[in-house]
Amino acid sequence: MQENQKKCMELANRIYDLDAKVYKCVGSALGRTFTGNRESTVQNLCMMMLTKPDGHLLRSELALIGNMARTIPDKEEKRRMLTEYDRILKEIENLPDSFGKVDIVDLARAELNPTARRKLSKNDHLVICISRTQGSAGNDIGFELADELHINYYDVEIFNRVLNRLEAEKGSVTDAETDHITDFDKYRKRSFRLKTWFREFNRYHGLPRQDAIFFNMSDLICNLARTEDCVIMGRCADSILSNNHIPHISLFISAPFSLRVQRIIASKNMEFRQAVRFLKHMDRQHKKYYDFYTDGHWGRPESYDLCINSANYGIRETIDLIERMIDQKRK
C-alpha cells in the first residue's frame, strides 16, 4: 500500500509536469488542464488513483492533456510529449485498482463467438444467425452474404422442406411463415376435438404442435451448425446454438419503421395503411415467438452480438460490413 501510494505520488507529479510542458508548447489560454498549484493538484490526482469510483475523472483529465498534446505544432516536441503521455497511461493502467481493470465479458458466450476469438478452430464452422425485422431487407442480406461466402443459406421455407422430407414417414411436423410466425399464438383458443387432440398427441410425442415443430427445428439447426458453414435466418437459432454450446455469430438487422414501410410498399405492392398494419403485426409475432422460446428479448441490443441498422448502409454495404467484421474475404 505504502509502495502504491509512492508510485501514485510520482505519477501525479509527472502528470502535473506534462500538463505544464504541453501548455508551454501549445501556448493557448485553453492549454492548461490544471489551474491550481502543484501541491493541491498532485494530492487531487493521487486521490483519484487511489479511490476506485473516480477512475473515470482521472481518465478525462489525462485525455484532456493528450488532446492538447496532439495539437502541438512542433513535430519533435509533440512526439516527446505523446511518448511521456503514453508511458504515464501505461503505468496508471498497471496500478492495482486503475480504470479499465474490470472487463465486461460473458466468457461462455465470448468463447463461442467467432468474431471475438478472431479464429475458428479446425472443427468449428462459420455459422451466422440473422434475426431481422420484416422490411429491413434482412433476408436479402442473408441470402447474398451466404452466396458471396459460398456457404449454405437456410430460412423457414427451406427448413420446412427439409423437415417435411425427413419426417415424411412419421407424418409431417413442419412450420411455415404463414402458418407459424404469422399466426404464432401459444394461447389462442381452439375448438377442442378429442380425435384431433389424440392424433396430434401421438404424432408429436405428447408435445403441443408448436413446440414439437420448434424442437424438431432445433435439432436440425444444431446438426447443421455442427457440420457445415451456413447462414441461418431467424428461428431463434442464436439462442438454440448458445444453449447447445455451438459457436456462432448472432446478428440483428433492423431499420427505422418509416423506411421499412416504404420498402414494403415498393416490394410487396401494398398500400400505406396495409403496409403499416402488416409490419406492426409481424413485429408483434416475431417478438412473441422469440421471447417465448428464448431467455432474451427480441430486438434489444443485449440479446445479440451485433445489431445493424440496414437503412444506414443499404443492402450492399451491410454485406460488406458483415464481411469485414467476420474478417472473411470474399472467396
Next chain:
Amino acid sequence: MQENQKKCMELANRIYDLDAKVYKCVGSALGRTFTGNRESTVQNLCMMMLTKPDGHLLRSELALIGNMARTIPDKEEKRRMLTEYDRILKEIENLPDSFGKVDIVDLARAELNPTARRKLSKNDHLVICISRTQGSAGNDIGFELADELHINYYDVEIFNRVLNRLEAEKGSVTDAETDHITDFDKYRKRSFRLKTWFREFNRYHGLPRQDAIFFNMSDLICNLARTEDCVIMGRCADSILSNNHIPHISLFISAPFSLRVQRIIASKNMEFRQAVRFLKHMDRQHKKYYDFYTDGHWGRPESYDLCINSANYGIRETIDLIERMIDQKRK
C-alpha cells in the same frame, strides 16, 4: 411483358434441369428440390418470378438447390453446377421485379456514414459517436479506441472543462454527470424564486438552463467534428451531427443487465442492491435525456448505425471489432 414471360419460362426450365442434374450428382433421396413434373413446376416457378410478393419463395427454392450442389463430391461436377446456379441467380436478379431489387437505405444518412461509404473525403473527419449503457464498459472502450487510433477523446467531463473556460467571462453554462445526466428532469418541480429566475434568464438568453447547456454543447460538438478526428461519448452527439449534416459513425454499446451489475459491483465497490438501483436509475436518465433531445429512441437498434453487445466480446475484442469495421489499421 411478352418478352419477360418468355425469359421467365426459359429460366424456370433451366432451374428444373439444374435441380435434376444436381440430384443425379448427389444421389440422395433428399437431393431433389422439385418433386412434381416439369410442366407444373415450370409454371409454378414462372408465377414466382412474375408476382412480386412471392419472391422470397423463389429464393428459398434456389438456395435449396445451391445448398445441395455444394455437397456434390466430384469437384468438376460441383464447379459446373455452381456456375450454372450463379448464372441463373444473376439472370433472375436482372429481371425487372425480382427479389433484392428494392434496397433499404436512408440516403441522407448513408451518405454521411463513413463505414458505409468506405472512404472519407479529404475534408471529412473520422468522428465516432458512442452511446452506451452504464456498466457496459463503453467509456473504457471509447477511451482506448481513441488512444489506439491516435485521435482525441471527449466525454462529459472534458466538455465541461472546455465549456467552462470558453464561457468563463459570460458565466459558466456547463454540465456534469452528477448535475445533469444523473438528475436530468425537464419537468421537476422547483421552488420558484424571481431573483434566481431573472438571473438565469439573462445568463442563458431566455432558455431554460438545461437547454442552454445542451445548445452550447451542440455547437462545441459540431465545431470539433468539423475540424478533427475524435471519439465523442454520449451527449446525443450522433443526433446533433446528423441534424447538421456532418459525417460520423454512431455506435451503441450495451451488455445484459446482470453482467453490468456484476461489473459495477467490482469497479465501483457497490453492493448488489445498490448497483441494481444505480443502473436502473442511470438507464432511465439516459433514456430521458436522449429521447428528449433527439427524434430517436435510446437503446433501440434503429437509432444507431450499429449496436455492440460488449459482454459477448470483452473490452479488447470490442475495440478490435470497431477498428475492423471502420477499416482503420492501428497507426
